[in-house]
Amino acid sequence: MSSSDLLARGQTAVDALTGRLLRYVRRRGASREDAEDVIQEAYLRLLRYGAEHEIESEERLLATAAKNLALDSIRRRRARDRNAIEYAVIAATAQNWPTPDEEIYSQQRLDSLEDALALLPERCREIF
Numbered sequence: 001m002s003s004s005d006l007l008a009r010g011q012t013a014v015d016a017l018t019g020r021l022l023r024y025v026r027r028r029g030a031s032r033e034d035a036e037d038v039i040q041e042a043y044l045r046l047l048r049y050g051a052e053h054e055i056e057s058e059e060r061l062l063a064t065a066a067k068n069l070a071l072d073s074i075r076r077r078r079a080r081d082r083n084a085i086e087y088a089v090i091a092a093t094a095q096n097w098p099t100p101d102e103e104i105y106s107q108q109r110l111d112s113l114e115d116a117l118a119l120l121p122e123r124c125r126e127i128f
Contacts, residue, residue: 017059024063025070034073042066 042065
């Protein structure tokens with residue numbers, strides 16, 4: 001068997017494994033883009049780990065890394081979504097708050113009203 005045939009068979013095996021891992025990660029709720037990122041990171045981790053340790057089953061280690069990375073990705077996305085919702089609520093609430101200029105104007109009007117009430121006779125102030 002020539003080296004090009006061997007490379008082609010190896011690439012076919014990697015493509016098949018990558019396809020299975022992508023389907024596995026996508027079933028866990030990851031988007032296509034997130035799944036591809038997870039698989040790429042899993043391969044990188046496999047290479048780094050393999051450089052320093054002996055690996056019994058590369059496929060098993062890769063699947064475990066992909067599963068853990070997928071769970072981390074899903075947790076991060078949920079946290080981002082929660083934060084986005086909280087921010088939207090805060091932003092919507094902040095739109096209903098008066099601006100500093102409006103607060104000053106309201107305080108000035110209130111002060112003017114209190115001054116005007118102070119000029120009224122006591123009986124009128126009590127009624128008002």
